[in-house]
Amino acid sequence: MPEMLLRLTDVHFGYGPQRPVLSGCGFALAPGERVALLGANGSGKTTLLHLIVGLLKPVSGQIEAFGRLRTVEADFHEVRRRVGLLFQDADDQLFCPTVAEDLAFGPLNLGRPRGEVRQIVAARLAELGLSGYEQRITHKLSGGEKRLVALAAVLAMDPEVLLLDEPVNALDDAATARLVEIVNRLPQAMVIVSHDREFLQQTTNATLRLCDGRLIGLPRLASPVACPPDRSGDSDARPQ
Amino acid sequence: MTGHGHNATHHTHEPQEPQAASGYLASVDPRLRVAAAVLLAVVLALAQGFPALLLGLAGGGLAVAFSGLGAAAALRRLLPLNAVLLLMWLVLPWSTPGEPLVAFGPLGIAREGLRLAAVVTLKANAIVLWLMTLVGTMEVSVLGHALSHFRVPQKLAHMLLFTVRYLDVLQQEYLRLRAAMKVRGFRPRLNRHTYRSLGYLAGMLLVRSFDRSERIAAAMKCRGFSGQFWLLDHFALSRRDAPFALVAALLLAALIACEIARLL
Numbered sequence: 311m312p313e314m315l316l317r318l319t320d321v322h323f324g325y326g327p328q329r330p331v332l333s334g335c336g337f338a339l340a341p342g343e344r345v346a347l348l349g350a351n352g353s354g355k356t357t358l359l360h361l362i363v364g365l366l367k368p369v370s371g372q373i374e375a376f377g378r379l380r381t382v383e384a385d386f387h388e389v390r391r392r393v394g395l396l397f398q399d400a401d402d403q404l405f406c407p408t409v410a411e412d413l414a415f416g417p418l419n420l421g422r423p424r425g426e427v428r429q430i431v432a433a434r435l436a437e438l439g440l441s442g443y444e445q446r447i448t449h450k451l452s453g454g455e456k457r458l459v460a461l462a463a464v465l466a467m468d469p470e471v472l473l474l475d476e477p478v479n480a481l482d483d484a485a486t487a488r489l490v491e492i493v494n495r496l497p498q499a500m501v502i503v504s505h506d507r508e509f510l511q512q513t514t515n516a517t518l519r520l521c522d523g524r525l526i527g528l529p530r531l532a533s534p535v536a537c538p539p540d541r542s543g544d545s546d547a548r549p550q
Numbered sequence: 551m552t553g554h555g556h557n558a559t560h561h562t563h564e565p566q567e568p569q570a571a572s573g574y575l576a577s578v579d580p581r582l583r584v585a586a587a588v589l590l591a592v593v594l595a596l597a598q599g600f601p602a603l604l605l606g607l608a609g610g611g612l613a614v615a616f617s618g619l620g621a622a623a624a625l626r627r628l629l630p631l632n633a634v635l636l637l638m639w640l641v642l643p644w645s646t647p648g649e650p651l652v653a654f655g656p657l658g659i660a661r662e663g664l665r666l667a668a669v670v671t672l673k674a675n676a677i678v679l680w681l682m683t684l685v686g687t688m689e690v691s692v693l694g695h696a697l698s699h700f701r702v703p704q705k706l707a708h709m710l711l712f713t714v715r716y717l718d719v720l721q722q723e724y725l726r727l728r729a730a731m732k733v734r735g736f737r738p739r740l741n742r743h744t745y746r747s748l749g750y751l752a753g754m755l756l757v758r759s760f761d762r763s764e765r766i767a768a769a770m771k772c773r774g775f776s777g778q779f780w781l782l783d784h785f786a787l788s789r790r791d792a793p794f795a796l797v798a799a800l801l802l803a804a805l806i807a808c809e810i811a812r813l814l
Binding site: 360363365387390391394395397399401402403405406407410411414415416418419420424427428431448449463464467 | 689694711712714715716718719762765766768769770771772773774775776778780782
């Protein structure tokens with residue numbers, strides 16, 4: 311097996327004992343893989359992504375990233391630098407007044423010199439076709455523009471893995487098409503949460519479904535809409 | 551981007567941007583403007599003599615001419631202030647102890663009262679004019695950055711920046727909730743149902759803001775935030791700032807000289 315970028319083993323998590331969300335999740339992400347993560351509303355997809363970058367801590371189970379076991383907050387500082395998480399709501403992510411400042415936020419936190427940061431900002435904006443947006447006011451952008459700027463801000467950290475949480479949620483067709491084209495150009499391994507089958511078909515090459523707190527590897531998007539009745543202890547799913 | 555209503559070729563601020571001044575003052579280094587506004591406001595607030603106050607007011611008028619605001623807009627913004635001052639004119643002359651100019655039985659209009667009302671009116675108008683032209687024409691984000699250059703505590707500067715960024719988001723959230731109430735037939739009346747519903751609305755806004763703040767904090771952590779904001783933009787003093795600095799310094803000196811002359 312090639313060295314995995316991410317590996318979750320038997321992860322349990324719940325918001326309080328009454329609300330278990332994940333009960334024995336396992337999966338691994340290999341370089342170059344693009345995994346579609348499916349699941350019903352509230353099935354824990356976002357929770358899973360937040361566990362990977364250490365925003366939430368599992369009740370039990372192991373999270374490995376880049377070949378090392380990650381347990382305490384300090385372990386996840388490096389993970390967050392190398393794994394870029396795109397939030398569901400771009401407004402949560404874009405908090406700086408201008409686009410340039412928002413893109414610069416991550417690299418400046420990593421201690422990059424200002425001259426270099428300016429280059430990164432210009433380069434990322436150019437890659438996403440957003441040149442000239444530097445001084446735009448973030449909260450006045452349209453929904454599609456916000457999403458792209460948030461993605462550019464994540465890419466400014468130069469991550470090796472991308473976790474995209476509903477990237478095309480509430481985007482119109484043209485904006486979605488543009489995002490498909492951008493995502494397909496990116497070299498990173500990805501996990502994409504979405505309910506948009508067409509988008510997933512165009513961008514991913516493997517599928518996982520979150521069912522009753524467990525991950526099930528599925529043949530490419532040929533999955534039944536409902537969870538299979540039989541949950542046969544597949545606790546370390548590999549996307550197929 | 552084929553977004554909703556906004557246009558990709560629109561690189562400047564939309565016209566509804568409230569602080570869209572384009573005069574000479576708007577091009578002056580924000581740090582200089584904040585410093586000048588604070589110094590002028592302090593000196594004018596302490597001044598008691600009419601020469602200094604009139605000079606300050608005249609200077610403020612001149613500043614309006616260089617701010618790109620337009621006289622009409624400036625006067626409109628002074629209206630609410632002077633409405634409050636009018637109330638003061640109705641009260642102060644009667645209530646200040648002193649030698650009465652006119653007496654109506656036990657009540658009298660005191661010379662000291664009139665003087666005091668005039669001083670307060672001049673002072674307030676002058677200070678507001680200066681703040682309006684120097685600071686009011688600034689994007690609030692620029693003000694936040696300028697403040698952090700003055701060693702204003704980081705937390706305060708951050709609060710200002712976050713407030714600016716999320717005020718609009720909260721407003722949208724409020725309007726959405728309010729619209730949702732309206733389409734289900736809610737009309738505010740003077741009854742318990744209204745109070746309870748508005749209470750729920752306020753509570754829901756608080757809860758949502760709290761949730762949002764947690765998500766924002768999480769997003770910031772993901773990008774390596776550790777309590778320190780790094781400013782991308784550095785302000786730079788330029789030659790264009792020299793006339794402003796000179797005039798502001800001269801005016802300050804003149805105001806102080808007027809007050810010293812009065813005391814001697």
